[in-house]
Amino acid sequence: MPSYIHRPSTPLLAAGILAGPFFMLVATLQEVTRPGFHPLRCQVSQLAIGNAGWIQALNFLVTGALVLAFAFGLRQALRPQKLLPVLLGLMGIGLIAATFFATEPGYGCPSGPLSVPPGVTINGPVHDSAAGFVFISFLVAALLCGRRAFQQRQHVFAIYSILSVVAMMGFLTVSSLGYAQIPGLLDISGLFERLTLLSVFAWITTFAVSLLRGKTWKETRGK
Helix, strand or coil, X not given: CCCCCCCCCXXXXXXXXXXXXXXXXXXXXXXXXXXXXXXXXXXXXXXXXCCCHHHHHHHHHHHHHHHHHHHHHHHHHCCCCCHHHHHHHHHHHHHHHHHHEECCCECCECCCCCCCCCCCEECHHHHHHHHXXXXXXXXHHHHHHHHHHHHCCCHHHHHHHHHHHHHHHHHHHHHHHHHCCCCCCHHHHHHHHHHHHHHHHHHHHHHHHHHHXXXXXXXXXXX
């Protein structure tokens, strides 16, 4: 059965535009105002630990809800396409899960008290699994959109989708190697983690804008 693009739910699709800028802005404001926090070294998730940790926990929750809303918008707009909305939905669920399971402190991050907001538990493995859901779902979704864009001769978006995946994997690899104590990388691991997140959220924003403008996933008619 061919995929038809239906009249989009503008507010839901617009949530995809807002998710990335909201997350990055809130995280950046915390990083530059929190004493003793070193963005080049510390993980974004470690902002959820400490007296002001509730801000980052709320950041995960709101961003996850926005991505999940975007997934519902995709489900309405791209019926009967099912895989792509599911993948974006998994990304939203992963971010929401990160709200309640904070990553573990490490690498000298964060400084100060190690308290967490009410309802949040420090559980590194669960937090890492939630992050894995986000990155793997993004990888498959971007490749799926890239293939679709090539089929429709939308070569710019197709190439951008593939390059976003390559960038995400490259940045994540460098960041992971740094946090694995590879000499010379630990002090810039936080930078590459942020570039990883930026590559993911920038793609979501671009995809949402393109959908609202009718530039991607155009209607196709089968036999």
